[in-house]
Amino acid sequence: MNNDAALVVFSGGQDSTTCLYWAKERFKKVYALSFIYGQKHVNEVEIARSIAQKAGVEFDVMDVSFIGKLGSNSLTDTSIVMDKEKPADSFPNTFVPGRNLFFLSIAAVYARERGINHMVTGVSQTDFSGYPDCRDSFIKSLNVTLNLAMDEQFVIHTPLMWIDKAETWKLADELGVMDIIRYETLTCYNGIPGDGCGECPSCKLRKEGLEKYLKSKKHES
Secondary structure (H helix, E strand, C coil): CEEEEEEEECCCCHHHHHHHHHHHCCCCEEEEEEEECCCCCCCHHHHHHHHHHHHCCEEEEEECCHHHHHCCCCCCCCCCCCCCCCCCCCCCCCCCCCHHHHHHHHHHHHHHHCCEEEEECCCCCCCCCCCHHHCHHHHHHHHHHHHHHHCCCCEEECCCCCCCHHHHHHHHHHCCCHHHHHHHCCCCCCCCCCCCCCCCHHHHHHHHHHHHHHHHHHHHC
């Protein structure tokens, strides 16, 4: 295994792009892996490819469309109207069951074949959604499981786990990629790059975080 290389689970959105540049500062060689999982906003993959090329990292994409067919959610099923607000008693219907479980498991096999033992993912427990596969306990558990399953010593890095969206914008600014994150990434569930549609949960969270960060930055200056 090569401690000088890292594999980023990469969607081309705000979080994973921030993680990509975070990884570039810490590892000599960075790879980016995207997934087609039946998502309606599949154009994120080509945006991810473009960002990876600009960042000078190797890019690959895996078609795992079966994930979108396993469960019922508004990101892969056009007949389901997307939740605009988080339900009081559950997480929103934008939750794709098993997505991060599959992504990280596949990424681990991909990394193993290339002698990589560091993986980076943009999950965050402070995110509004409360998705169970974004929690620190899940990541730590899966990390142990993957090590046992392949007799390797993988390390899953989660740079955004304990920070909110405003702090994620701050990190992007500190990494010198604020404009790339703001104007070239695709976070919108409706597939609109940059500031997005402004209506979906992802866009609302992104916008609130940006406004909070810009306000705090203005006060600091």
